[in-house]
Amino acid sequence: MQEFDATDHQHVRYNPLKDEWVLVSPHRCKRPWSGQTEQPPEEQAPDPNNPLRAGAVRANGKKNPIYTSTYVFPNDFPALLERVPEPPASTNPLFVSSQARGTCRVMCFHPDSSMTIPLMSVEEIMAVIEEWINQLKELGRRYTWVQIFENKGAVMGCSNPHPHCQIWASSFLPNEPRVKDRCQRAYYEKHEKAMLVAYVEQELLKKERIVLQNNEWVALVPYWASWPYETMLLPLKGHPQRMTDLNDDQKMALAEIMKQLNTKYDNLFNCSFPYSMGWHGAPTGPDAKPGDSPHWLFHGVYLPPLLRSATVKKFMVGYEMLAQPQRDLTPEQAAEKLRQCDHLVHYRNKK
Numbered sequence: 575m576q577e578f579d580a581t582d583h584q585h586v587r588y589n590p591l592k593d594e595w596v597l598v599s600p601h602r603c604k605r606p607w608s609g610q611t612e613q614p615p616e617e618q619a620p621d622p623n624n625p626l627r628a629g630a631v632r633a634n635g636k637k638n639p640i641y642t643s644t645y646v647f648p649n650d651f652p653a654l655l656e657r658v659p660e661p662p663a664s665t666n667p668l669f670v671s672s673q674a675r676g677t678c679r680v681m682c683f684h685p686d687s688s689m690t691i692p693l694m695s696v697e698e699i700m701a702v703i704e705e706w707i708n709q710l711k712e713l714g715r716r717y718t719w720v721q722i723f724e725n726k727g728a729v730m731g732c733s734n735p736h737p738h739c740q741i742w743a744s745s746f747l748p749n750e751p752r753v754k755d756r757c758q759r760a761y762y763e764k765h766e767k768a769m770l771v772a773y774v775e776q777e778l779l780k781k782e783r784i785v786l787q788n789n790e791w792v793a794l795v796p797y798w799a800s801w802p803y804e805t806m807l808l809p810l811k812g813h814p815q816r817m818t819d820l821n822d823d824q825k826m827a828l829a830e831i832m833k834q835l836n837t838k839y840d841n842l843f844n845c846s847f848p849y850s851m852g853w854h855g856a857p858t859g860p861d862a863k864p865g866d867s868p869h870w871l872f873h874g875v876y877l878p879p880l881l882r883s884a885t886v887k888k889f890m891v892g893y894e895m896l897a898q899p900q901r902d903l904t905p906e907q908a909a910e911k912l913r914q915c916d917h918l919v920h921y922r923n924k925k
């Protein structure tokens with residue numbers, strides 16, 4: 575039997591953050607592609623009447639102000655409402671329901687519909703981060719979980735190319751953060767150290783999956799990544815447990831590394847790189863206090879669908895839905911391809 579080679583031989587990798595496994599099949603990279611190709615992303619020309627624009631009239635007749643930076647408004651079609659009756663107590667363990675209260679907001683990053691994070695200035699991205707923190711402070715007092723998430727690109731079901739994200743706050747702790755809370759707590763109780771603090775230390779030593787790094791942050795393809803070019807943003811200092819713990823240096827450096835990571839992403843296939851991204855930190859709520867969740871390390875997650883070009887995406891279907899995530903390109907190969915992309919000059923600005 576040959577010596578194992580992780581760039582050639584299939585293997586499964588464990589994700590300790592979610593207690594699940596990923597199948598890695600590097601030998602498959604060579605297979606010909608004759609499947610579906612996505613429409614070339616014609617950079618979604620912004621709709622002049624788009625309801626997120628400064629001054630636009632939205633579906634419910636409300637008029638947006640002529641905002642000049644970020645702008646937050648209640649989602650007109652919210653999935654969660656603040657006041658709602660509680661379902662009856664469950665009597666049968668097979669049919670359990672529970673109350674779900676919350677609120678949904680839309681946050682525009684910039685008044686210009688053609689703007690995207692890599693094209694925005696560091697100062698403009700700082701304004702986005704500051705507003706995220708304002709929202710977390712306000713909603714985190716009332717709700718156990720505040721999920722900031724950005725769906726970018728039509729291929730991610732984003733209904734509007736105007737630069738924006740959504741913020742859904744809930745009275746319940748959703749599945750993803752609940753699993754991460756459980757796994758990080760178990761690790762902390764066993765090792766008396768936060769899992770992701772230990773993980774970052776190891777990744778900085780191994781250097782195999784690092785994409786970008788500055789004084790305060792590292793962007794890397796996690797060892798257990800499921801999506802081809804999935805990355806995490808992790809803080810290097812101060813062990814922030816929530817975005818609200820960030821100091822000014824961390825916020826500025828976060829804006830810088832977000833701009834550079836997204837520039838790399840767009841330069842990978844010379845397109846406005848689609849993704850869903852979001853932030854995970856310690857749960858919030860009326861009893862939450864700074865420092866109360868040492869098992870947590872605040873971090874960002876980018877989940878981009880593209881696989882081998884601007885028009886070929888990875889489908890998380892079949893095996894991934896019924897068995898477990900599977901990838902051909904290894905996390906190390908993805909990190910290497912991203913390291914090779916320019917992080918300073920966006921393809922739109924190349925001469």
Ligand SMILES: O=C1CCN([C@@H]2O[C@H](COP(=O)(O)O)[C@@H](O)[C@H]2O)C(=O)N1
Pocket residue numbers: 625631632633634648649650651652680724725731732733734739740
């Ligand atoms: O007039 C409008 C249009 C869109 N929206 C909301 O904007 C959100 C757009 O976000 P997505 O593109 O990520 O779906 C979407 O959730 C939609 O409900 C309004 O609240 N009012």
